[in-house]
Amino acid sequence: MNMSRTRDTRERLVVIGGDAAGMSAASQARRLKGPDELEIVAFERGHFTSYSACGIPYWVGGEVTEPDQLIARTPEEHRERDIDLRMRTEVMEIDVGRQRVRARDLESGAESWTSYDKLVIATGARPIRPDMPGVDAPGVHGVQTLDDGQALIDTLAHTRGRKAVVVGAGYIGVEMAEALINRGYEVTVINRGSEPMSTLDPDMGRLVHEAMEGLGITMADDAAVTKVLTGEDGRVRAVATENAEYPADVVVLGIGVRPETTLAKAAGLPLGSHGGLLTDLAMRVRGHENIWAGGDCVEVLDLVSGQERHIALGTHANKHGQVIGTGVGGGYATFPGVVGTAVSKVCDLEIARTGLREKDARRVGLQFVSVTIESTSRAGYYPGASPMTVKMLAERRTGRLLGVQIVGREGAGKRVDIAAVALTAGMTVEQMTALDLGYAPPFSPVWDPVLVAARKAAAKVRAS
Amino acid sequence: MNMSRTRDTRERLVVIGGDAAGMSAASQARRLKGPDELEIVAFERGHFTSYSACGIPYWVGGEVTEPDQLIARTPEEHRERDIDLRMRTEVMEIDVGRQRVRARDLESGAESWTSYDKLVIATGARPIRPDMPGVDAPGVHGVQTLDDGQALIDTLAHTRGRKAVVVGAGYIGVEMAEALINRGYEVTVINRGSEPMSTLDPDMGRLVHEAMEGLGITMADDAAVTKVLTGEDGRVRAVATENAEYPADVVVLGIGVRPETTLAKAAGLPLGSHGGLLTDLAMRVRGHENIWAGGDCVEVLDLVSGQERHIALGTHANKHGQVIGTGVGGGYATFPGVVGTAVSKVCDLEIARTGLREKDARRVGLQFVSVTIESTSRAGYYPGASPMTVKMLAERRTGRLLGVQIVGREGAGKRVDIAAVALTAGMTVEQMTALDLGYAPPFSPVWDPVLVAARKAAAKVRAS
Incomplete structure (x- = not known):
């Protein structure tokens, strides 16, 4: 050649x-x-x-x-x-x-x-970095890159105090709350919204709020951070909102990107x-x-x-x-789009969503029915069966699946994939009631929680 | 009134x-x-x-x-x-x-x-009850009804020996093998087929065979039971195949129904x-x-x-x-059919399948490509990530998904639901490569194992 x-x-x-x-x-x-x-x-x-x-x-x-x-x-x-x-x-x-x-x-x-x-x-x-006094003080960290992660770990290694404040209660915020709990910190999560996980509807976010409090995390909702307060050494010592002050030896910014x-x-x-x-x-x-x-x-x-x-x-x-x-390279492939699937966890709490929230549906002009059901991850009599809440939205009249949100424990999160595939295929909730999902007592109740939600949604669609 | x-x-x-x-x-x-x-x-x-x-x-x-x-x-x-x-x-x-x-x-x-x-x-x-000498002897049990279950439990309570033989290596057989292991028995599974779990292709059944042996279960494949041998008290004492004899204090028939x-x-x-x-x-x-x-x-x-x-x-x-x-009751509902989803476990091994096996596809005249991939249940770096084998069949030319089989540990079994919904929707494996499945390191590698299989299958379909 x-x-x-x-x-x-x-x-x-x-x-x-x-x-x-x-x-x-x-x-x-x-x-x-x-x-x-x-x-x-x-x-x-x-x-x-x-x-x-x-x-x-x-x-x-x-x-x-x-x-x-x-x-x-x-x-x-x-x-x-x-x-x-x-x-x-x-x-x-x-x-x-x-x-x-x-x-x-x-x-x-x-x-x-x-x-x-x-x-x-x-x-x-x-990362979104709020424009406020003190945000660049030592001890305040983003977590976007490996370099950011290393800097945070260095700070944690040299910080004697055990109070951590996480700003933001989306995926990054809740995951960082878990990380800091695992390192033995007292964690406060400050969140602008009414509930954590604004990628969920507020009623489902409420379940996350309660579970995070149950894990010992202090949840400050409806709270906008106004400044970072520093000590004489110039390092962060607290985070202030309009109404309160939260002592902090380390601050993690997880507001989004x-x-x-x-x-x-x-x-x-x-x-x-x-x-x-x-x-x-x-x-x-x-x-x-x-x-x-x-x-x-x-x-x-x-x-x-x-x-x-x-x-x-x-x-x-x-x-x-x-x-x-x-x-x-001269081949052919496409990325047709997303349905908006996301899954996260904070300690043993699993949080998942796909498709549209209520406000998303309203914004694009879709009318819908919404149902919320309680079920379990396994047959009720099987050891380790844990409660799970499933919310499902379906379009009025057509019954087309619009979205699913799940909050539960082990086995809850990845169940959202069932809905992700159904959304991609444009299925109706009525069609979903007949889905042939994997069943055995260690894996699911005889009606999988997603099917229970689909049945209830289908009944509501018929009446819509 | x-x-x-x-x-x-x-x-x-x-x-x-x-x-x-x-x-x-x-x-x-x-x-x-x-x-x-x-x-x-x-x-x-x-x-x-x-x-x-x-x-x-x-x-x-x-x-x-x-x-x-x-x-x-x-x-x-x-x-x-x-x-x-x-x-x-x-x-x-x-x-x-x-x-x-x-x-x-x-x-x-x-x-x-x-x-x-x-x-x-x-x-x-x-239940299928083989017509052979001794099959009705005390100590030989089916497990179809609650009455059967109670009878078996009574036998186990009064049996001093710890040798159990399970006849059949389908769902009932493997689940009963787990049950008897959990009760402290030495378990032998006698199976007519070349591998356990004949609802899987033999190459995937082989993985189940190896895992069950790893759990301390004796696997006797390609073995047809010819008779049940009884002792002087009239109770079962062994199970005989054409080539061997397996001592048994209790025998469970799990051949199917x-x-x-x-x-x-x-x-x-x-x-x-x-x-x-x-x-x-x-x-x-x-x-x-x-x-x-x-x-x-x-x-x-x-x-x-x-x-x-x-x-x-x-x-x-x-x-x-x-x-x-x-x-x-005068309403309207239908049962459109199944795609053949099933999930089971034996100890920490999870076994799942949906759709057609190779021999099913051949029998109905479908030509197909078949791929098998290895992946993990979580991001490789996340604790508890466990290996998983996914086999996928797709129709030649059209690329329509025909079946999926999964053998792995925690988090493997219910992944079959992704394929169950895709089968119901008639998706091609090429379409599946773009599925928006839940991703976070504790839940999945960045490419979910099912997507890895779909990508490989799609490439093979293009060459078919």
């Missing part, structure tokens, strides 16, 4: 962002096209590649002992696959017209332009109402046939509401990367 | 069989029609109603301490709902032409005819190739508008193969009863 000729004609793929979506895309493209056909250059501004940010709470909590366990593939492993990975190098600008990106080496400060034939934007999300699309916006690429990049079904940025985007920086189509949403979740990022890499 | 006039005009429903299907039907009919509209007479030849036969292994094993826990509703509770329940009364004949049944009081031997306007046949199944359709056959009602009653989608016996049948005595439509099957499972029996009772 004539290498010089090959080098001249091969295409160059540039990837911005070295985590799940970006490196999955790069790896899949490499599987389909060898280095003689496709050059791959990837820029990552941090110290790590391809890691599980979702695993950080368990590293902080001690279930995971080494950060290396969270890394699916190191920079060296990517380079062995002929990916020219440039670590600690931040892309500062995308020049769409001239098909090039300007990158800065964060160690030396040197900048240079790299041209591309194909571009993948996987810039991820950035926004798409990191500064570069994309400056380049004039299309953003949606949530600030994320808009793509087509093949994950190409709309209007740009040679630019793909995926992971936490894009908006995704919600198949139930028909509208775009922003969901930062590793499982979507990995799927996006797979689809993008297939497209870049 | 003029009671005498009401009594004259009301219809009579007769139910044959007082367990899941029969009493669910009776109860649902009663919900829809009060005693002034509908008289309900139910015959049960045994001592119990509405019990969980599926729970018997856990009662024998000691997880369930009282048989009462397995009874969903007692005869008295049914009678309080105005159901004229006649216990220990066996129906001897159905006279379809004159719309009446002949029943015998098993205590007194007295017989009488009862006429019906509507009839429900829920005669259940009878056949539909109990003796009455139906004698009455000229239509039976299928598996010996079960054939019904329409509303669970009416074919050709008979006023006769319904459900539970273990009927055949059900397999939605994947398009053919009838016999599946004795409490969850189906309860659904049938619900559908029948609705129809009897």
Whole structure:
């Protein structure tokens, strides 16, 4: 093979962002096209590649002992696959017209332009950091990156006091509450909303509130943090809301994230109402046939509401990367959208949801019936059977399933997958009543809790 | 209200069989029609109603301490709902032409005819009892009814030896093996087939074989029992196959069941190739508008193969009863069919299947691709992540999902529900690759094992 000729004609793929979506895309493209056909250059501004940010709470909590366990593939492993990975190098600008990106080496400060034939934007999300006094004080931590996790763990190792405040009561907040309890902290969770887990309806969030209090966590709902108070040493000593002050030796910010699309916006690429990049079904940025985007920086189509949403979740990022890499490599794949499935736990409490909440349904003009049932994870007589609450929404008249929320103990969370598949298939709750789900006493009551909810919802639909 | 006039005009429903299907039907009919509209007479030849036969292994094993826990509703509770329940009364004949049944009081031997306007046949199944010498010896037990379970428990209480032989390695066999291990027995499982769990393909059954051996169970495969050997006291002392003899202080027969359709056959009602009653989608016996049948005595439509099957499972029996009772009560409901989902466990091993095995697919003319993958129940780095093997079959060319089999530990079994819903919806494995399943490190790897299998199957379909 004539290498010089090959080098001249091969295409160059540039990837911005070295985590799940970006490196999955790069790896899949490499599987389909060898280095003689496709050059791959990837820029990552941090110290790590391809890691599980979702695993950080368990590293902080001690279930995971080494950060290396969270890394699916190191920079060296990517380079062995002929990916020219440039670590600690931040892309500062995308020049769409001239098909090039300007990158800065964060160690030396040197900048240079790299041209591309194909571009993948996987810039991820950035944590929401409230703009208030003291938020940058030592002892206040975000938990978005492995670097953040390491900084928090260092702080915990050097903090004598055992009071922790978690700001935010979404997934990150409740998972961090568990982590800090596991490390022996007294934990207070401060939450703007009326109940924790605002991805659930408030009546289901209430169950989470009660269970978290049962775990010894102090729940401060309807509380907006106004400032972080510091001691004489400059470190955090308390968190203040409008009405109260919570002593804190360490503060974790778990308020949520926004798409990191500064570069994309400056380049004039299309953003949606949530600030994320808009793509087509093949994950190409709309209007740009040679630019793909995926992971936490894009908006995704919600198949139930028909509208775009922003969901930062590793499982979507990995799927996006797979689809993008297939497209870049000349194959065919699409990401049709999401139904909004999420599952989480705090100690032995499992929390799951998929589809629309009541307010989501109202917002998009859907009328619905809603039912809530109590059941158990196993046959009632089988040891370890634990209570489970299932809420189900179905469209009025059509009976189409719109959403399911589950709060329970062991065996509750992953039951949401039944509803996730049914939502994807557009099933009605009446159809769901006949689902042939796995039954044996150690696994389920004779009517699975999801079927109990479907039966009740179907009856209500008939009367709607 | 003029009671005498009401009594004259009301219809009579007769139910044959007082367990899941029969009493669910009776109860649902009663919900829809009060005693002034509908008289309900139910015959049960045994001592119990509405019990969980599926729970018997856990009662024998000691997880369930009282048989009462397995009874969903007692005869008295049914009678309080105005159901004229006649216990220990066996129906001897159905006279379809004159719309009446002949029943015998098993205590007194007295017989009488009862006429019906509507009839429900829920005669259940009878265990297969091999016709061989010694099978009726003391110490040899079936486990079909609560009476059987009590007899076995009594034997175990009075048996000094600790050697148990289980004949059959299907669900009942493996569950009884667990029960006997939990009671401290040395257990041998004798199995006609090449591997245990013939509801799985042999390659997946092999995993069950290995795991059961790992639990200390002696597995005798490819072994047909030829006789039961008895001691001088007339009690069982060993089980013989063609090639070997297995000492036994107690023997449990778990070979499976056949539909109990003796009455139906004698009455000229239509039976299928598996010996079960054939019904329409509303669970009416074919050709008979006023006769319904459900539970273990009927055949059900397999939605994947398009053919009838016999599946004795409490969850189906309860659904049938619900559908029948609705129809009897003047409402509308159907049982569209099954996809063949089943889940079981032996100690910490979880075994699940849905859809078609390789030989099922071949038999009905389907060509397919088959993949098997290894994954874990949780993110690999999360404590308690346990290995799981998933086998997936998809139709050649169309890529339609045909079946899934899973063998693993905690968290493996109920994952089969994902495939059960996808089968019901007629999804392709390519569509399944995009399923939005619940992901968080304590619940799943970033690619759920079912998605890993779907991706591999989809790739194979593309090459098929």
